[in-house]
Amino acid sequence: MTDRFRETYGPTALVTGASSGIGLAFAEELADRGFHLVLTARRTDRLDALAERLASSHGTRTTVLGADLGDPATPARILEATEGTDIGLVVSNAGFNIKGSFEAQDPAAMARMLTVNCHAPMQLAHGLIPRLKARASGGLIFTASVEGLIGCPHSAAYSATKALVVALGEALWGEMQGTGVDVLTLCPGATETEATAGMEGIANLQSPAEVARLALDNVREGPTFVPHAHYRTMFDALRARPRREALAGMAEGMRKRLG
Incomplete structure (x- = not known):
């Protein structure tokens, strides 16, 4: 299975937001599966340390790219830096969230979140999909959130950004049918x-x-994938209810939690 996975999606994977959290876990899991890596994040010191560790433990060759995806020009720089690299798997993972009452949020922070969470994955996909199609094999994973599956009160801006990612991933899953390129939106x-x-x-x-x-194991099972059974059940139930009823119940529950 590991050899077949590497043959389909290797030899190199690009992971954005790889300095911590899910992005870091993707890098470690892919190294364990025999991939070489292109890793991006703002905190290059963490990436350098990770690259050294993966080289020692797995023989992984890693290219570290310092990248602030809050700058709208950064995706183009990543595309230019990876020109000529045989990337078979793209993990568009970088993102952040803002919680709380919508009107209390900083407009500049929301604008930056929109750039990181929406602009970056869209532009990277636009530039990398032609390369994946030319290979006639490969994959693209978008890290979204269950909060992109329905508007979430007291997480309005973040929920909206992840809704775009879900819609983007689902649409591209449909467009890539028959090309050999798999698309999975991870929630x-x-x-x-x-x-x-x-x-x-x-x-x-x-x-x-x-x-x-679980995301890598299910990359062919798009368009969307919720990796935790509790949240699959929870959000399936929410989306099955009348939308007004579901949103009102979520808002009331958040008000009680926030006191």
């Missing part, structure tokens, strides 16, 4: 990352390593 629930560190009372946390492993 995790609560995950043990820097974003949840220190938060109390979060149930059903999933490890980044499990999220990454």
Whole structure:
């Protein structure tokens, strides 16, 4: 299975946001499966340390690219830097969230989130899909969120950015039929990352390593994939309810949690 996976999606994978959390877990899992890597993030010191560790443990060849995806020009720079690299798997993972009442959010922070969470994956996919199609094999994984499956009160801006990622991934899954390119939109629930560190009372946390492993195991099972059974059940039930009823119930539940 590992050899077949590497033959289809190797020899090199690009992972954005690889310095921590799910992105880091993707890098580790892919190295374990025999891939070479192109890793991007702002914190290149972390990437350099990761590259050294993976070289020692797996013989992985890693290219580190410092990349601030809050700059709209960064995707073009990544595309230029990877020209000529045989990338068979793209993991568009970088992103961040903003929680709380919508009107209380900083407009500049929301604009940056829109650039990182939406502009970057769209532009990277646009530039890399022709390369994947030319290979006639490969894959593209978008890290979205269960919060992209329905508008989530008190997470409005983040939920909206991930809804774009879900729609983008689903549409591209349809467009790539018959090309040999698989598209999976990954929709995790609560995950043990820097974003949840220190938060109390979060149930059903999933490890980044499990999220990454399950995503790679299911890359052919698009268009969307929720890696935790609890959140699959929860959001299937929410989306099956009348939308007004589901949103009102979610909003009331958040008001109670926030006091």
